[in-house]
Amino acid sequence: MAVGIGILGGGIVGGSLARRLLDDRSAIAARTGLDLELIQVAVRDQNRARSFPTSYATSNPEAVIDHPDVSLVVELMGGLEPAGSLVRRALELGKPVVTANKELLAARGPELFDVAAAKGVSLLFEAAVGGGIPLIRPLTESLAGEKLSRVLGIVNGTTNYILSAMESEGQSFGEALAAAQKLGFAEADPTADVGGHDAAAKAAILAGLAFGTWVQAESVYREGIDTLESADLEEARQLGYVVKLLATAEQRTGGISVRVHPSLVPVAHPLAAIRGATNAVFIEGPAVGQLLFSGPGAGGEPTATAVLGDVIDAARDLLAGVEVTPRLIIGSGATVDLAEVDTSYYVRMVVADSYGVLAAIASVFGDNGVSIASVRQDGRGEDASLIIVTHSAAERSHRAAFDRLRQLEVVRQVAATIRVLN
Amino acid sequence: MAVGIGILGGGIVGGSLARRLLDDRSAIAARTGLDLELIQVAVRDQNRARSFPTSYATSNPEAVIDHPDVSLVVELMGGLEPAGSLVRRALELGKPVVTANKELLAARGPELFDVAAAKGVSLLFEAAVGGGIPLIRPLTESLAGEKLSRVLGIVNGTTNYILSAMESEGQSFGEALAAAQKLGFAEADPTADVGGHDAAAKAAILAGLAFGTWVQAESVYREGIDTLESADLEEARQLGYVVKLLATAEQRTGGISVRVHPSLVPVAHPLAAIRGATNAVFIEGPAVGQLLFSGPGAGGEPTATAVLGDVIDAARDLLAGVEVTPRLIIGSGATVDLAEVDTSYYVRMVVADSYGVLAAIASVFGDNGVSIASVRQDGRGEDASLIIVTHSAAERSHRAAFDRLRQLEVVRQVAATIRVLN
Numbered sequence: 001m002a003v004g005i006g007i008l009g010g011g012i013v014g015g016s017l018a019r020r021l022l023d024d025r026s027a028i029a030a031r032t033g034l035d036l037e038l039i040q041v042a043v044r045d046q047n048r049a050r051s052f053p054t055s056y057a058t059s060n061p062e063a064v065i066d067h068p069d070v071s072l073v074v075e076l077m078g079g080l081e082p083a084g085s086l087v088r089r090a091l092e093l094g095k096p097v098v099t100a101n102k103e104l105l106a107a108r109g110p111e112l113f114d115v116a117a118a119k120g121v122s123l124l125f126e127a128a129v130g131g132g133i134p135l136i137r138p139l140t141e142s143l144a145g146e147k148l149s150r151v152l153g154i155v156n157g158t159t160n161y162i163l164s165a166m167e168s169e170g171q172s173f174g175e176a177l178a179a180a181q182k183l184g185f186a187e188a189d190p191t192a193d194v195g196g197h198d199a200a201a202k203a204a205i206l207a208g209l210a211f212g213t214w215v216q217a218e219s220v221y222r223e224g225i226d227t228l229e230s231a232d233l234e235e236a237r238q239l240g241y242v243v244k245l246l247a248t249a250e251q252r253t254g255g256i257s258v259r260v261h262p263s264l265v266p267v268a269h270p271l272a273a274i275r276g277a278t279n280a281v282f283i284e285g286p287a288v289g290q291l292l293f294s295g296p297g298a299g300g301e302p303t304a305t306a307v308l309g310d311v312i313d314a315a316r317d318l319l320a321g322v323e324v325t326p327r328l329i330i331g332s333g334a335t336v337d338l339a340e341v342d343t344s345y346y347v348r349m350v351v352a353d354s355y356g357v358l359a360a361i362a363s364v365f366g367d368n369g370v371s372i373a374s375v376r377q378d379g380r381g382e383d384a385s386l387i388i389v390t391h392s393a394a395e396r397s398h399r400a401a402f403d404r405l406r407q408l409e410v411v412r413q414v415a416a417t418i419r420v421l422n
Numbered sequence: 423m424a425v426g427i428g429i430l431g432g433g434i435v436g437g438s439l440a441r442r443l444l445d446d447r448s449a450i451a452a453r454t455g456l457d458l459e460l461i462q463v464a465v466r467d468q469n470r471a472r473s474f475p476t477s478y479a480t481s482n483p484e485a486v487i488d489h490p491d492v493s494l495v496v497e498l499m500g501g502l503e504p505a506g507s508l509v510r511r512a513l514e515l516g517k518p519v520v521t522a523n524k525e526l527l528a529a530r531g532p533e534l535f536d537v538a539a540a541k542g543v544s545l546l547f548e549a550a551v552g553g554g555i556p557l558i559r560p561l562t563e564s565l566a567g568e569k570l571s572r573v574l575g576i577v578n579g580t581t582n583y584i585l586s587a588m589e590s591e592g593q594s595f596g597e598a599l600a601a602a603q604k605l606g607f608a609e610a611d612p613t614a615d616v617g618g619h620d621a622a623a624k625a626a627i628l629a630g631l632a633f634g635t636w637v638q639a640e641s642v643y644r645e646g647i648d649t650l651e652s653a654d655l656e657e658a659r660q661l662g663y664v665v666k667l668l669a670t671a672e673q674r675t676g677g678i679s680v681r682v683h684p685s686l687v688p689v690a691h692p693l694a695a696i697r698g699a700t701n702a703v704f705i706e707g708p709a710v711g712q713l714l715f716s717g718p719g720a721g722g723e724p725t726a727t728a729v730l731g732d733v734i735d736a737a738r739d740l741l742a743g744v745e746v747t748p749r750l751i752i753g754s755g756a757t758v759d760l761a762e763v764d765t766s767y768y769v770r771m772v773v774a775d776s777y778g779v780l781a782a783i784a785s786v787f788g789d790n791g792v793s794i795a796s797v798r799q800d801g802r803g804e805d806a807s808l809i810i811v812t813h814s815a816a817e818r819s820h821r822a823a824f825d826r827l828r829q830l831e832v833v834r835q836v837a838a839t840i841r842v843l844n
Contacts, residue, residue, distance in 0.1 A: 020567070133713060134559070134713070137559040137560065137563055138559065141559055141731060143556065145446075288728075289717060289723075305565065309563055313566070
């Protein structure tokens with residue numbers, strides 16, 4: 001029996017999925033025993049050329065969902081609306097939904113999973129985090145028996161591409177961004193990527209999967225890469241580190257900490273070797289140790305592969321008539337404020353080149369309970385800068401120390417404060 | 423409703439699983455909604471101290487399977503018999519089975535999956551390949567829509583540990599093996615690992631998962647690491663390579679090639695960085711690109727985590743009363759003989775130190791259709807050796823060239839022939 005598929009969104013991923021459903025229909029049937037039949041694709045502009053026959057294109061997404069031959073809906077429009085209402089409509093009609101929309105899940109996940117559970121249909125989202133990298137099934141099924149301690153990784157390809165270019169070619173953030181935009185690795189409006197918003201939505205979903213604690217995307221602590229200077233990437237390199245934008249969800253005393261910010265990663269760490277648009281995620285637990293998953297985090301074809309895997313899974317469940325338990329466990333565990341979490345820092349200060357500067361600075365750190373791991377001075381005179389790496393101490397203590405440093409007369413500027421992975 | 427678990431085998435993995443089922447019962451219930459109740463563990467020696475209360479231990483595995491409270495059986499004895507008969511017995515009673523027994527699956531997979539399908543119960547085996555690394559679900563579910571081209575990786579921790587030690591400490595194979603045995607990284611009888619048998623069984627299973635082609639473990643082309651000399655690891659290093667034991671299953675013209683042998687891996691390749699007992703597997707396809715999965719390939723705790731994930735999955739299916747389709751697709755695709763596959767080689771020869779040697783050797787390669795990528799001479803006089811790396815050409819052509827080289831008067835010995843990853 002054929003399973004009719006309706007796709008909402010005919011962009012890069014939607015187009016690639018539509019083409020593969022048409023071209024590979026018999027190959028997919030041979031491999032999986034499922035006859036997946038493309039019915040319609042809702043697109044914004046019905047007259048644009050597509051990678052699939054335009055006879056499948058329609059401008060009415062509601063009609064795709066309501067189509068009697070569509071029994072499974074794939075949402076690839078992105079954004080909160082109308083995607084959210086459309087996903088809800090499909091679920092309420094008892095049609096399983098596959099989505100790659102991390103923004104929607106991070107904003108309205110609990111509500112949508114409730115509707116799916118009430119209707120007993122699947123709501124799958126392998127492509128929402130990590131693009132083509134299978135992360136959701138390993139986290140929710142293979143590792144279901146493990147009390148995980150941390151999920152940590154590079155989940156945004158655009159920022160990793162920009163950071164790799166800044167590092168290898170000494171470009172400024174602006175130069176690297178412009179080059180990435182020219183090559184199609186960054187959007188015309190890059191805010192969602194470089195500001196860390198995209199990574200924060202993914203971190204929220206990973207936290208939900210790993211710890212069963214629902215975190216709103218906007219309550220994820222977030223710093224982007226747009227304020228990073230190439231001078232700091234070079235200093236970091238000389239100290240044996242590479243700067244990466246890391247998403248972290250980890251169990252701490254009192255709750256979980258979920259955050260996105262640039263971090264200095266030791267060169268020998270496997271994440272330091274992840275370059276360009278590749279994504280990589282570490283999953284850690286007391287029994288399983290460290291697992292690393294890496295691969296293409298975005299792109300039409302890899303993402304369409306992940307979506308297609310979900311479509312096959314949802315179609316199987318549908319034909320089997322299985323009452324599906326949505327795979328995202330939604331609890332209400334506590335989160336901890338980053339201020340309470342232990343961090344360590346790389347700090348670059350422009351300082352007066354005079355005796356006693358280091359003593360004054362060191363006592364500020366000491367007075368705030370932060371101990372210094374290394375000190376390095378670069379340049380002399382007006383350009384003298386002091387680079388300090390601290391040992392692990394409460395974020396709150398670091399912040400207090402930075403505030404005090406800014407008031408010191410010998411410190412002309414606290415030019416950079418970047419956390420160090422530990 | 424509690425799901426009663428019976429475990430066959432109380433060794434490292436079985437003991438760890440039993441302890442976690444007991445200690446984490448309420449935590450697992452909170453996370454998954456499943457009440458998993460340990461009923462009995464079949465052990466060889468009932469009087470030995472265990473990591474779980476001996477009241478659970480019994481010496482009668484049949485009684486565990488037949489126990490009215492046991493509704494799910496975990497087989498962790500290893501080996502073909504009695505494990506095979508016991509797994510079959512459990513399946514025939516309609517009890518789902520979770521196993522980590524790659525040897526059994528590679529030898530009798532089709533038969534056991536047939537029984538499971540006939541009875542409509544699960545037969546899960548996440549821990550059989552890659553220990554704690556989730557590979558089975560990504561391959562069979564997340565990537566179900568992809569026509570994969572290659573699965574390639576380091577799937578035996580013992581040999582990788584030995585090779586890492588040989589490389590970093592310049593030890594001979596014998597020295598590194600003895601050290602690994604002392605530290606518990608190698609068995610007293612290391613044949614299954616160092617001869618490549620363990621990796622071959624895993625390669626056979628990976629081929630079945632990736633390509634739907636069932637391959638008997640004994641028909642996998644296999645070379646171990648026991649004949650490798652540290653001199654060749656050092657030469658490889660100077661040429662920019664690291665030697666790894668790789669398992670490969672790949673689509674070639676005419677069928678799939680499944681093989682296990684040492685390979686020179688370029689230092690910049692991510693597999694070159696996998697050291698010690700860690701495993702790592704690349705999964706490649708035209709749409710998804712390259713995915714890398716790495717983590718602990720063995721060890722009681724990581725393996726028990728993978729087994730527990732399967733137990734949770736099987737228990738869910740059991741409670742839902744789902745007619746389970748076994749996840750391993752068994753087709754009868756063609757395999758190709760390695761002789762027909764393109765390979766490239768590192769060749770070390772002890773040669774007479776005289777003019778014309780290189781010309782004679784080069785013409786043997788040329789006459790057999792193999793072109794030379796690089797030549798390097800080490801030492802002079804009696805100890806002169808010539809190291810040649812070839813470009814890609816049929817394995818058959820390489821073999822013919824090696825046979826002919828052995829007959830050349832100027833070649834005292836063809837001391838090593840190791841394939842190069844390409």
